[in-house]
Each structure stands twice: as structure tokens, then as C-alpha cells.
Amino acid sequence: MVNRTKFYIDGAWIDPASMKTARTVNPATAEEMYELALGSKADVDKAVTAARRAFDSFSQTTREQRISILTNILEIYKHRAKEIGDSICDEIGAPIAMAEQKQAGSAIAHLATTLDVLKNYPFEERIDSTVVVREPIGVVGMITPWNWPINQIACKVAPALAAGCTMILKPSEFAPTCALIFAEILDEAGVPNGVFNLVNGLGPEVGIAMSEHRDIDMISFTGSTRAGIDVASRAAPTIKRVSQELGGKSPCIVLDDADLEKAVSKCIATLFQNSGQSCDAPSRLIVPKSRMAEVAWIAKTIADRYRVGHPRVAGIDMGPVVNRGQWEKIQTLIKKGIDEGATLVAGGLGRPEGADRGFYVRPTIFADVTNEMTIARDEIFGPVLAIIGATDERDAIRIANDTPYGLAGYVFSGSTDRARNVGRLIRAGTIHLQGGSIDSSAPFGGYKQSGNGREWGRFGLEDYLEVKSVAGSIELNKS
Numbered sequence: 001m002v003n004r005t006k007f008y009i010d011g012a013w014i015d016p017a018s019m020k021t022a023r024t025v026n027p028a029t030a031e032e033m034y035e036l037a038l039g040s041k042a043d044v045d046k047a048v049t050a051a052r053r054a055f056d057s058f059s060q061t062t063r064e065q066r067i068s069i070l071t072n073i074l075e076i077y078k079h080r081a082k083e084i085g086d087s088i089c090d091e092i093g094a095p096i097a098m099a100e101q102k103q104a105g106s107a108i109a110h111l112a113t114t115l116d117v118l119k120n121y122p123f124e125e126r127i128d129s130t131v132v133v134r135e136p137i138g139v140v141g142m143i144t145p146w147n148w149p150i151n152q153i154a155c156k157v158a159p160a161l162a163a164g165c166t167m168i169l170k171p172s173e174f175a176p177t178c179a180l181i182f183a184e185i186l187d188e189a190g191v192p193n194g195v196f197n198l199v200n201g202l203g204p205e206v207g208i209a210m211s212e213h214r215d216i217d218m219i220s221f222t223g224s225t226r227a228g229i230d231v232a233s234r235a236a237p238t239i240k241r242v243s244q245e246l247g248g249k250s251p252c253i254v255l256d257d258a259d260l261e262k263a264v265s266k267c268i269a270t271l272f273q274n275s276g277q278s279c280d281a282p283s284r285l286i287v288p289k290s291r292m293a294e295v296a297w298i299a300k301t302i303a304d305r306y307r308v309g310h311p312r313v314a315g316i317d318m319g320p321v322v323n324r325g326q327w328e329k330i331q332t333l334i335k336k337g338i339d340e341g342a343t344l345v346a347g348g349l350g351r352p353e354g355a356d357r358g359f360y361v362r363p364t365i366f367a368d369v370t371n372e373m374t375i376a377r378d379e380i381f382g383p384v385l386a387i388i389g390a391t392d393e394r395d396a397i398r399i400a401n402d403t404p405y406g407l408a409g410y411v412f413s414g415s416t417d418r419a420r421n422v423g424r425l426i427r428a429g430t431i432h433l434q435g436g437s438i439d440s441s442a443p444f445g446g447y448k449q450s451g452n453g454r455e456w457g458r459f460g461l462e463d464y465l466e467v468k469s470v471a472g473s474i475e476l477n478k479s
Contacts (some may be wrong), residue, residue: 002087002177002180002181002201003021003180004024004034004035004036004037004176004177004180005021005035005036005037005454006037006195007039007043007047007197007200008046008180008183008187008197008198008200009043009046009197009199010046010050010054010194010197010477011048011187011192011193011194012193014038014046014423016038016039016040016099017040017042017043017046018040018042019037020037020038020200021035021036021037021038021042021056022035022036022038022090022173023035023036024036024091024173024176025312025323025324025441026090026091026093027091027092027093027319027320027321027322027359028090028093028310028311028312028319028320028358029310029357029358030324030357030358030359031201033090033091036173036176036200037200038200038202038205038208039170039199039200039201039205039206040199040201040205040209040295041179041205041206041209043199043201043206044051044168044199044206044210044213045209045213047168047197047198047199047214047217047435048168048213048215049186050164050193050194050197051139051167051168051194051197052139052166052182052212052215053194054166054191054192054193054194054195055136055138055139055165055166057192058165058166058194058195058333059135059136059138059164059165059166059194060171060279060477061164062124063118063119064188066161066162067115067118067119068190068423069116069161069189069191070111070114070115070158070161071115071188072113072161072189072190073158073161073185073186073189073191074108074111074112075109075392076185076188076189077107077108077111077182077185077295078108079105079202080171080181080184080185081100081105081107081108082100082104083181084103084104084105084107084150084177084178084181084182084197085099085100085103085176085178086099086100087171087175087181088103088104088149088150088175088178089319090177091146091149091174091176091177091178091313091322091331092146092147092175092277092322093175093275093302093319093320093321093322093358093359093364094151094274094275094311094312094318094319094396095311095317095318096311096312097361098273098274099421100261100385102273103149103150103151104150104178104438105149105348106148106150106151107150107153107154107182108149108153109280109368109429109440110151110154110155110158110265110440110456111154111158112440113440113441113456113457114158114159114161114162114457114460114461115162116441116463117159117162117441117457117458118154118375118461120400121162121461123132123135123465123477124476124477125476126476127204127469128287129471129472130469130470130471131469131470131476132467132468132469132470133359133403133463133467133468133469133470133473134465134466134468135164135465135466135468136164136165136464136465136466137163137164137165137218137241137464137465137466138165138166138216138217138218138221139166139167139168139215139217139218140160140165140166140167140168140216140217140218140219140464141167141168141170141211141213141216141217141218141219141220142156142157142160142167142168142170142209142219142221143168143170143203143219143220143221143223143231144156144169144179144222145172145222145223146162146170146172146174146175146322147274147277147278147279147322147381148274148278149171149172149175149178149179150178150179150182152222153169153171153179153180153182155444155455155456155460156220156222156455157169157182157186157196157454158460159460159461159463159464160220160464161191161196162461162464163461163464163465164381165195165218165464166194166195166196166197167195167197168197168198168199168210168216168258169183169196169197169198169199169347170198170199170200170201170206170207170210171198171199171200173200173202174230174322174323175322175349176200179198180198180202182344183196183198184451185335186299186305190278191291201216201225203224207227207232208230208249211230211231211234211235211292212234212235212237212238213238213281214238216238216240216379217240217241218240218241218242218464219231219235219240219241219242219243219244220243220244220289220453221242221243221244221245222236222244222245222246222279223246224246224247225246225247225404225405225449225450226378226380228244228246229449231244232244234249242452243451243452243453243455243463244451244452244453245279245407245444245445245446245450245451246405246407246446246449246451247279247379247405247407247449247450248279248280248281248283248379248405248406248407248408248446248450249283249376249377249378249379249403249404249405249408250280250282250283250284250405250408250409250410250428251282251284251286251399251400251403251409251410251426252267252270252282252284252285252286252409252410252412253296253390253396253397253400253409253410253411253412254267254285254287254288254412255288255393255396255411255413255414255418255419255422256288256291256393257413257414257418258287258413258414259412260287260291260294260295260298260414261298262292262412262435263269263412264285264295264298264299264302265298265302266287266412266435267282267304267385267412268299268303268385269408270282271283271383271385272303272306272317272318272363272383275318275319275320275321275361275382276321276361276380276381276382276383276384277321277322277326277381277382279379279407279450280407280408280430282368282408283370283379283380283384283385283386284376284386284388284399284403284432285299285385285386285387285388286388286389286390286396286399286400287387287388287389287390288389288390288392288456289389289390289391292367292368292387292389293367293422294343294369295345295367295387296365296367297369299345299346299365299385299387300346300365302346303345303347303363303364303365303385304348304363306318306363306383307351308352308355308361308362308363309355309360310358310359313478318358318363318383320358320360320361321357321359321360321361321381321382322358324359326359326381326382327359327360327361327407329379329380329381329382330361330380330382330384331349331350331361332375333375333378333380333384334347334348334349334364334381334384335349336373336374336375337366337369337373337374337384338373339374339385339387340373340374340375341368342366342367342368342369342373342375342386343367343368344362344364344365344366345365345366345387346362346364346365347361347362347363347364347383347384348362348364349362350362361382361384362383363382363383364382364383364384364385365384365385365387366384366385366386366387367387368387368389369386369387369388370371370388371388371399371402371403373386375389377403379405395420396422397422397425397426400426401425401426401427404448404449405448405449406427406428406429406446406447406448406449406450407428407429407430407431407445407446407447407450408428408429408431408432408446408453409423409426409428409430409431410431410432410435411423411426411431411432411433411434412434412435413434414435416433419433419434420433427447427448428446428450429443429444429445429446429447429450430442430444430445439456439457440456441456441457441458442456442457443455443456443457443459443460443478444456444460445459
């Protein structure tokens, strides 16, 4: 039984310093499900004290000891993955099959990848007469979002453990259950007391306390660019490392020699997955201006086929968005698109037909969008596509880069070499050519206001390491 009214600190489930709660709402029905305890600065202080004390010993563990811990976590997680998928379905509205396979399954990939990296990672190397040593950075504060909750928890916790760090996790209050289950998994796997700590709470209280805390050496944050700016500014006085994966407004360039139907179908499927609530979603479709009408017709045909409904109903393509605030924000931006003169091709304002409650959004397509319109500039974080016309390849690249964000880019062409050349010119951290998917061992992160640092695989591990030069003739430590 998951305990939502306690925090996991120093290897035990304890009561909050003062009891304050929030109600978690099922977005499919808009009904309240249960109460969640919200933490305070006092709870953060207690967790940091435990993590700081545990760091002295955990930072000195051997590679083999940490491999054993991660192996245990991975095996126990596999037995509880369905339970985690169920909680994600209920709390954010992801269709059940997607929640179990992609959402819950993503953590298995990150745990397994980190385990493989740890087995062979060179924590020491010789450069002439100097030995370069990579050591754990210290106590890490982790703040994770609701849209891919267990994915972001696993891709932070796994490499931090592999590095020898200790940590405090603040998961999103909108999707807390998977984090609580994960804490139970780590406890069962034998993670030493104080190494992993969990405090639920709100950003303005727990998030601020973590960002400003003098005994936290690093903040790993995933969320909006607005919140990321606040985290970085509050962390600055203590000169702690801040690694961030933030917002996006990713372009999908379809060149004039591409298979239009295939490219548009792939773009929409990627955007509409998770109800458009992915930071790297291709929300700007950039196409030859001369083929705007044809692209709009293809996009409308695809969008009209999408089945929106309760995420536990078989055959549903899209569930609700996470909460009322998100739904209202999306509605405001759809109206903004209409008011600013974009052509509404599919979807639009209000709930889909038959959905009289819950936070469901109509799959929406806008054509004839210019890159100056609000729907082309702002991160909507919903199933809303803006189709933008470009005069030629050079213009398409210009439009793609005309954004403060730089998380991902997508390119489709009849020639892979041409797609690759265009992809190299997009200022973004991840480029998908011809619909390709990124591997969990490759680095993930953004340029510009989409963040800094990298997660996943070897690059994720290195985010949690400090580099030390030791001069003199000494032998390398292989452990």
C-alpha cells in the first residue's frame, strides 16, 4: 500500500514536520482520488542532513557495490512496472497501454543503460604524469515533472547512484505515486539509509528550499523554462551546479522531396503521443509553402481519425491532459491562434464530442501559421499543431531556428544525406532524421532556453561527477 502521507527520509517512512495536504485529481473524470502530504523547508532540511551524512560512506563504495545495488533495483522494478504504469494512467491520463509500455518501460531502459555504463566507465585516466579522477559531486536535489514522471526520475536517480551521490527527490504533486513506489523499490533493493530521500511538495516551498539549500551541491531540474530560470537564480548564490531540461517548441521540417503523407503522419503521431505533453514534441510543422493546402488536408484527415477518451478504454489513441489549469491554458492558446488569423483545419475549442467531464482536448491543426504568431512561439504542451510555410530549404532552416528553444528537431527528405545536412544546421540537442528514435544510451538535452547539461547513458553519469587532477606518479584505481 503506497503511503501518500509520509516522506521517505534516511531509510524510513516518516511524518511531515507539519501536516499539509493536497488532493490528487484523476484528469479523465475530474474527480478527486486521494490526499498527498506536502512538505516544507523543515522536511527538506531533514532530508539534506540524512543525505549529507550518507555521502561520506556511499561516495566511497566500489563500482561492484553500486553495480549490485542497480542490478537489484532493476530486477525489483520489473515486477512492479505494471503497478507504476497503472498509477501514471490514473494521474496524468496516459492511455493504459502507453502508460505501461512506454512510460513505465522507459525506466527499465534507463536503469539497464546506466548499469551497462557503470560496468566499464573509466573513473580514472592518466594524462602524462597526472591522473584525472572523476568523483561524485555530492548531495543532489532532483525536481521532476508530471508528463513523463518515472522516466525523469529514473534518468536522474540511476546515474546519481552509479556516480556515488546521495539525493533528495521532489516529484510532481500531480503524479506522485510512481515516485513513492520507486522509493519502496530502492528500499527493498538495499540502497543504504540516507542515500535516497523523497519529499513531496510544491515548487514554491520544497523546490525553493532545495534550490537555495547550502548543503545541496547540485540541482537536476526538469520542467518549464520559466521555473528553470527561477531555480537557477535561487541556486546562484551557493554556486551549485544546475543541470536543466526545460521547454521546447521543436520544428519538424518536411522538405520538398519527402513523402508528404508519411512525414506528416509521423510528425502528428509523435506530437499527439501523451496528449501533446512532451517537451520535445514536434509542434511546428514546416513545409513547402506551395504545398500548404495538401499538407493541411493530410493533417486534417489524420487528426480526425484520433479517438479521444478515457485512458482505460481499449483502442483509445489519446487521453486527457493532466489538469484543469493545463486544459484552460491550451484553450486560451487555441483561441489565440484563431484570433491571430491562422486557419483552423481540425479540432478547436472545447472538449471532443461525448466528453462532458475530464480534461480532454480536441486534436487541433492550424494551417497558414507564421512563425510570429503566439501558437508558433509559445510552448502549448497539448495536441495542437502549427503548420508553417517556407519558401525553400534555407527558409525552412531559418524558421526552425527562429525560437528561443532548442530541445529537438525533426527532418524528413527523400534523401537521408540531405536530411542529415539540414539536421546539422538546426540548433537543437536532439535531431530525428526520417522519423528515427533516439537511443536511451545517447545524450538528451537542449540548446538555448531548453536547458543545459545532458541526461541518459554515459553523458547522464558525467553530469553527476566532479573532475579532479592528481599530479605525480601514481597507479590508476580500477574500482
